[in-house]
Amino acid sequence: MSSDGQRQYSPTAVEEKWRVIWDERGTNSFTTEELERSQRPYFNLMMFPYPSAEGLHVGNMYAFTGADVHGRFKRLTGHDVFEPIGFDAFGIHSENFALKQGMNPMDLIPRNIENFTRQLRAFGGMYDWSHTVNTTDPAYYRWTQWIFLQLFNAGLAERKEAPVNWCPSCMTVLANEQVIDGHCERCDTAVEQRRIAQWFFKITHYAQRLLDNLRHIDWSETTKKAQHNWIGRSEGATLHFPVRESADSDTTTGTNIEVFTTRPDTIFGATYMVLSPEHPLVDVVTTEAQRQAVAEYRSDAAKMDLVARQKTDKTKTGVFTGGFCSNPATDEAIPIWVADYVLMEYGTGAIMAVPGHDERDFEFARTMDLSIVRVVAGPEQDADTPLEEAYVGPGVLVNSGDFDGSGVEDGKQAITAWLGERGLGELKVNYKLHDWCISRQRYWGPPIPVIYCDDCGPVGVPEEDLPVLLPRLEDFQPDDSGVSPLARDEAWYRTACPQCGEEARRETDVSDTFLDSSWYFLRYPSTDHDDVPMDGAMTKMWLPVDCYIGGNEHAVLHLMYARFVTMVLHDLGHLDFEEPFDRFRAHGMITRNGAKMSKSRGNVITPDDIIDRYGADTFRTYLMFMGPLEEGGDYRDEGIQGPYGFLHRLYETVESAVQGGAEAADPEVERKIHQTIAQATEQIPNLQYNTAIAAMMECLNAIRAGGRTPARSEIEPLVVMVAPFAPHLSEELWERLGHDGSIFDGSQWPAFDPEKAKEDAVEVAVQVNGKLRGTIRVPVGTDQEAAEALARAEDNVARYLEDAAVRRVIYVPNRLLNFVVG
RNA sequence: GCCGGGAUGGCGGAAUUGGUAGACGCACCGGACUCAAAAUCCGGCGGGAGUAAAUCCCAUGAGGGUUCGAGUCCCUCUCCCGGCACCA
Numbered sequence: 001m002s003s004d005g006q007r008q009y010s011p012t013a014v015e016e017k018w019r020v021i022w023d024e025r026g027t028n029s030f031t032t033e034e035l036e037r038s039q040r041p042y043f044n045l046m047m048f049p050y051p052s053a054e055g056l057h058v059g060n061m062y063a064f065t066g067a068d069v070h071g072r073f074k075r076l077t078g079h080d081v082f083e084p085i086g087f088d089a090f091g092i093h094s095e096n097f098a099l100k101q102g103m104n105p106m107d108l109i110p111r112n113i114e115n116f117t118r119q120l121r122a123f124g125g126m127y128d129w130s131h132t133v134n135t136t137d138p139a140y141y142r143w144t145q146w147i148f149l150q151l152f153n154a155g156l157a158e159r160k161e162a163p164v165n166w167c168p169s170c171m172t173v174l175a176n177e178q179v180i181d182g183h184c185e186r187c188d189t190a191v192e193q194r195r196i197a198q199w200f201f202k203i204t205h206y207a208q209r210l211l212d213n214l215r216h217i218d219w220s221e222t223t224k225k226a227q228h229n230w231i232g233r234s235e236g237a238t239l240h241f242p243v244r245e246s247a248d249s250d251t252t253t254g255t256n257i258e259v260f261t262t263r264p265d266t267i268f269g270a271t272y273m274v275l276s277p278e279h280p281l282v283d284v285v286t287t288e289a290q291r292q293a294v295a296e297y298r299s300d301a302a303k304m305d306l307v308a309r310q311k312t313d314k315t316k317t318g319v320f321t322g323g324f325c326s327n328p329a330t331d332e333a334i335p336i337w338v339a340d341y342v343l344m345e346y347g348t349g350a351i352m353a354v355p356g357h358d359e360r361d362f363e364f365a366r367t368m369d370l371s372i373v374r375v376v377a378g379p380e381q382d383a384d385t386p387l388e389e390a391y392v393g394p395g396v397l398v399n400s401g402d403f404d405g406s407g408v409e410d411g412k413q414a415i416t417a418w419l420g421e422r423g424l425g426e427l428k429v430n431y432k433l434h435d436w437c438i439s440r441q442r443y444w445g446p447p448i449p450v451i452y453c454d455d456c457g458p459v460g461v462p463e464e465d466l467p468v469l470l471p472r473l474e475d476f477q478p479d480d481s482g483v484s485p486l487a488r489d490e491a492w493y494r495t496a497c498p499q500c501g502e503e504a505r506r507e508t509d510v511s512d513t514f515l516d517s518s519w520y521f522l523r524y525p526s527t528d529h530d531d532v533p534m535d536g537a538m539t540k541m542w543l544p545v546d547c548y549i550g551g552n553e554h555a556v557l558h559l560m561y562a563r564f565v566t567m568v569l570h571d572l573g574h575l576d577f578e579e580p581f582d583r584f585r586a587h588g589m590i591t592r593n594g595a596k597m598s599k600s601r602g603n604v605i606t607p608d609d610i611i612d613r614y615g616a617d618t619f620r621t622y623l624m625f626m627g628p629l630e631e632g633g634d635y636r637d638e639g640i641q642g643p644y645g646f647l648h649r650l651y652e653t654v655e656s657a658v659q660g661g662a663e664a665a666d667p668e669v670e671r672k673i674h675q676t677i678a679q680a681t682e683q684i685p686n687l688q689y690n691t692a693i694a695a696m697m698e699c700l701n702a703i704r705a706g707g708r709t710p711a712r713s714e715i716e717p718l719v720v721m722v723a724p725f726a727p728h729l730s731e732e733l734w735e736r737l738g739h740d741g742s743i744f745d746g747s748q749w750p751a752f753d754p755e756k757a758k759e760d761a762v763e764v765a766v767q768v769n770g771k772l773r774g775t776i777r778v779p780v781g782t783d784q785e786a787a788e789a790l791a792r793a794e795d796n797v798a799r800y801l802e803d804a805a806v807r808r809v810i811y812v813p814n815r816l817l818n819f820v821v822g
Numbered sequence: 823g824c825c826g827g828g829a830u831g832g833c834g835g836a837a838u839u840g841g842u843a844g845a846c847g848c849a850c851c852g853g854a855c856u857c858a859a860a861a862u863c864c865g866g867c868g869g870g871a872g873u874a875a876a877u878c879c880c881a882u883g884a885g886g887g888u889u890c891g892a893g894u895c896c897c898u899c900u901c902c903c904g905g906c907a908c909c910a
Contacts, residue, residue, distance in 0.1 A: 222904085226904095274910095430910090627835060691835095820891095
């Protein structure tokens with residue numbers, strides 16, 4: 001109590017009080033029955049965190065606050081908001097950290113989860129703690145393994161030996177998506193190539209659907225665009241080039257080399273052929289004389305790490321195989337080369353080189369002194385215009401036999417059809433998307449539920465035997481063998497074949513963490529059901545997710561895999577929808593004092609410190625006030641004073657109103673309140689939190705103007721509108737205002753009354769030739785004649801109109817009046 | 823190179839989608855309260871001219887254009903951030 005009898009706002013005390021009350025009353029959690037019987041279900045999702053040893057960072061807080069504000073707003077407007085949280089606790093992060101600490105992740109993870117839970121409660125998330133998931137819990141990963149089996153049984157999981165990205169530091173295989181610029185996403189070590197047998201999910205089978213659905217899902221444009229590019233559809237043709245016995249002989253060997261090209265129209269300019277070093281036909285076409293040179297080149301390419309291999313600015317290298325093939329359009333013999341600028345992973349691993357109209361081929365042809373032919377003439381060019389560089393623009397075909405004069409686009413169709421008549425070409429769509437390698441030669445993940453039997457081959461673990469428990473290993477250090485540490489636990493991997501009962505061996509690889517996170521949202525509503533991954537009724541009630549807010553760093557990994565897994569489960573009859581998230585919004589990044597936050601810079605904000613000092617409510621409000629959620633913002637240490645003062649003044653104002661405020665509402669103030677209601681109601685669902693908060697600040701300033709103490713009815717709507725941002729404080733003030741129960745129960749969001757918000761007079765700008773010369777205050781809806789008369793009476797306006805002829809008058813009612821003179 | 827997003831006071835950011843640029847907040851300056859400081863409250867705050875007021879000029883990355891009127895639309899350019907990248 002302070003001397004004047006009013007209580008002081010103590011964020012720490014208020015927040016602690018309401019955390020306890022929420023828990024006691026179960027304010028934020030649903031019982032199983034409540035989940036089953038919801039009237040207006042709303043599934044509000046945020047990206048579950050990886051529980052690091054460092055604890056929650058501001059980036060997490062920012063995202064979670066943005067999502068939590070959304071959930072709380074939906075709840076205040078009468079929805080049953082299900083807002084769960086969980087822990088994505090498997091994976092290389094935890095494993096590496098455990099190795100460094102000399103601890104077992106099985107001991108480390110529960111500790112981290114405990115700390116995260118404490119922080120998530122402290123920040124005031126509206127989490128349903130009775131429906132949480134932990135990916136490392138056998139009760140969860142049992143179903144992750146079940147999902148593997150669904151794909152396995154449907155023929156969508158495939159074991160194949162493939163060149164993979166190998167991180168020599170993490171000693172494991174990485175997905176293409178985890179290789180950033182030739183370096184390991186986690187430790188930044190240069191990645192090498194290796195060939196290992198791996199399990200792949202055939203996501204490429206879904207490429208077109210994943211692409212098509214982007215058109216109708218309500219997602220952030222940036223995220224959709226990233227997925228669009230990642231899928232990388234391109235239309236072209238597969239063309240067949242018959243291999244010849246020799247340069248001078250017309251005889252073909254019967255072998256064809258297939259190429260994928262987006263420019264079949266330029267085939268008359270294909271003057272040589274290039275195979276990637278890994279291409280299986282290299283040995284077939286290489287002549288005896290060139291065998292050694294080719295072998296050396298291939299072995300150099302194999303040794304090269306992916307960084308060096310993928311450098312686009314290095315000079316092109318290659319070697320002639322000695323072999324020739326026929327250009328199917330010209331029937332001329334063209335030489336076959338091997339060069340590492342052709343990648344085995346895309347298309348067919350072979351290209352027809354058209355140096356005249358492809359920059360890379362041009363560069364290679366120049367280096368190797370190969371012939372360059374023009375087959376497209378752009379504007380002001382003809383068949384003989386010399387080529388100083390590759391011409392990739394539009395034009396008409398030249399030097400192309402019967403197709404001369406045809407446009408580039410028509411030529412593509414016509415030439416492909418013409419080659420097709422001879423069985424040498426067909427239209428083809430290609431995608432950049434690769435199949436998803438889910439095998440990891442590590443310890444800390446769910447074992448892939450497969451048993452290898454000498455007689456039966458790979459056999460899926462029967463569903464009733466799930467989960468395949470991850471054994472506790474004391475030595476889980478990965479090694480250079482390319483095999484998971486689980487291969488050291490013989491008692492674990494030795495088992496009987498489920499089909500024939502003979503001695504067999506378990507798969508010792510574990511699955512990718514992205515598999516864990518590809519379906520966690522499907523699990524949340526069903527955590528009360530141990531016997532199924534997704535309960536039918538719960539899934540029908542709550543899914544798909546209504547709103548998902550998260551970081552765009554997951555645009556092409558997590559979000560693509562979640563869509564894929566959902567689509568597969570739909571096709572297999574487990575779900576009745578094929579897109580998991582109705583709405584997705586990517587939040588922006590936050591910086592501190594204009595600089596990126598990073599541990600190495602030492603400028604990372606520790607949420608615990610800020611919350612201790614200012615309270616979670618102030619922290620939340622400030623984070624949301626910094627800028628638009630979708631654009632991010634800049635955290636300035638002094639800036640938090642604004643929201644801090646705002647919440648203090650709100651507290652004081654409510655206190656004094658309760659002690660005895662004004663008898664009746666002031667119409668001016670009431671107008672401001674309703675204008676604020678209108679603005680907040682419109683902007684909060686659009687995630688324009690910064691401007692909504694600004695409006696509330698203005699509203700409080702208006703309420704307090706002139707040191708006035710408002711009536712309770714005047715301050716109450718503001719307390720509700722602030723609730724999504726400052727939930728603890730709002731509960732406290734709601735109670736002080738004499739209400740029982742939670743402010744979040746019973747749809748308290750204030751109703752907007754347009755009549756009360758209406759202004760009766762407006763300022764109209766008066767311009768002469770577009771320059772502001774005065775303003776007039778007029779009743780709303782004043783007509784031009786009246787406004788003009790008033791404006792002409794203004795001294796400063798009259799001055800400019802004196803000796804000028806008014807040619808035109810532009811009147812925008814309630815806004816502006818412009819005299820055009822001249 | 824390609825794709826996406828930006829550039830507005832000392833700073834973070836507003837601007838009814840073509841109609842009074844700078845809301846709200848931070849920082850700063852002045853004042854009140856105080857023995858003093860903190861906290862709080864009141865006032866000021868883009869630049870320039872003007873003793874001041876009135877008023878005028880300039881100003882939304884740069885340059886041009888459309889328009890009665892442009893931060894907003896069109897063209898050209900510069901820089902910054904994010905993603906993809908020898909993808910045939």
